[in-house]
Amino acid sequence: MENFTGKFIVIDGTDGSGKTTQFNFLIETLKARGYAVEIADFPQYNTKSAGLVEEYLSGKYGSADEVNPKISSIFYACDRYDASFKIRQWLQEGKIVVSNRYVSANMGHQGAKIPDPEKRKEFFDWLYDLEYNLFGIPQPNLSIILHVDSKIAQQLAQQRQREDWVGKTKDIHEENLEHLIHAEQTYLEIAKYPNFKLIECTHNGQIMSREEIQRAVWQEVEQLIQPKQISTTENKDGWIEVICGCMFSGKSTEAAKRITKELISKNREILIFVPQESSREITLSESNTSINTSGKLVSRNGKIFSAIEFPKDQPSAILQYLESQNRPITTVVIEEAHFCHFSLVQVCKKLAEDYKLRVIVVGLDQTFDDEGFGPVPALMVEAEFVTKELAVCVECGSQTANKSWLDKNAREQLEGKILVGDSQYVALCRHCKNKFKKQNQL
Ligand SMILES: [Zn+2]
Known part of the structure; x- marks a missing residue:
């Protein structure tokens, strides 16, 4: 892992978990506390590097299950490669980079197409190698996975309007409840990887309030960015x-x-x-x-x-x-x-x-x-x-x-x-x- 003075935080999670809301909240909170913040948002809709992702999501190459997870992963990986130059630059400048989705999204959504846990693990290894070794993109210091029960998620998804992507109200992933359930399982799996943190967004079958989730997110981020105890206790300076x-x-x-x-x-x-x-x-x-x-x-x-x-x-x-x-x-x-x-x-x-x-x-x-x-x-x-x-x-x-x-x-x-x-x-x-x-x- 490259050693940067900046910090790289990813917000990801199952569909309907309010990723975008939490992503925006985190950016505002960091800025309000005087941190220099830069934003990455994936896929980079309406840019050339996300072209194949957009075609894939629109169903041009078939349904989600018809497209080989490695092929669709490459579409997303190219888009991240495109953004990696600016992300690396920001991290070198000591900034905090907050990203809406990242490699974790490939792991979650593409991994969900592979039912066999061992094959899925093989896929994760292949994906890590592709994204972090071959494409050489920066690794996050913290990936927050927001988790919402898939059935609650689908109800929420139906109400939601996509603002950033003008197309269908649902993409080919969201159309498929089965896929949502698999993605949920996969996200729960990847949340066990190093530097991943799982945040539960439901309680007793109900989605938690935005504020409750915000508090949980901030708690994780605070641990990452809070000043370490850098002075000894007997230090009388100040x-x-x-x-x-x-x-x-x-x-x-x-x-x-x-x-x-x-x-x-x-x-x-x-x-x-x-x-x-x-x-x-x-x-x-x-x-x-x-x-x-x-x-x-x-x-x-x-x-x-x-x-x-x-x-x-x-x-x-x-x-x-x-x-x-x-x-x-x-x-x-x-x-x-x-x-x-x-x-x-x-x-x-x-x-x-x-x-x-x-x-x-x-x-x-x-x-x-x-x-x-x-x-x-x-x-x-x-x-x-x-x-x-x-x-x-x-x-x-x-x-x-x-x-x-x-x-x-x-x-x-x-x-x-x-x-x-x-x-x-x-x-x-x-x-x-x-x-x-x-x-x-x-
Ligand atoms: Zn003089």
Whole structure:
């Protein structure tokens, strides 16, 4: 099984179990809790890769029983192969992918055509090999199988309107009660496979309420995605430190000092994060050489630490990364925090409060227009410790420079972009900046 930072959850089940309702509910719940969620839905109706599936379901090749289960399985497998590229990408990005049906649907529906349990087992093995080895599609971390008694299911199916597939109200599988019963038995069998969870949706011959099923689904998902206990119980940490200041004030140098101490301390485990989009060339002060900051925390005095990149608009990826770690972490450093989405404040609070970590946030406190920069001012309010570094004013030599300045040329070059080489910035004191502003009529 490939190792992704993201999580892959499949909702499947016998017909009439309310898969789609539960699928939508799960997506909404995850989004509401701040997770980055992507959706897969099979078959991918009205796309080329589902063409043969649609023909098969319409009965063009005969009734369900007339089509060899391996042949129809291949139709579905091709459709999943088509989607596997984007699914793999999402999982690599640390997202939670929720899929409406997956390989389990082939197992359930096609396996149901094979009455002999041993032959069925052989078919499952063949199918696993086809989908996961030959087509190489990602394997789910959790497949939830919703189970409804087949007789209740058929009554429900008759009432149901298919919204996503304009054709007959019932497809060739649903038409056949016998097939439904076999599929039910097969689904109960596959629910015993690793990473499968069976959820009963009926109680005393009655379908359970939507809310009751939702609770059961969420319980399973929560176990998968909830943060593991990553701090030791004796960990006394759990606070936020902000290191801020203007360009050239030595923020990263201060961060490097704290990181170095962490690295030489016993029982400390540190992770450094940097937004992907913040990479740029910076010049080291002593050697006067230039270095690209991509995937690194670089201080101008030449300290370089490798860092984990995350999308700036999605700071919750930091939490997801932490959850994927199997070792106890004590300290998290977030560099270039000013570029991040405002939700970084919530993420830092969670790191300090729920995970009890030492959180060190590094960033510019002001834009070159003297406005608060991104989430940094709010983080200063939230933090226990705030260190504001000052630079030397390039104009008058005062040691109180707290303003970054970008000249007119550089500003025009900037046009909508957020980054320029740091050689175009200078640090100024308040008074010299006012002078420059007047000269430039800003
Ligand atoms: Zn000055």
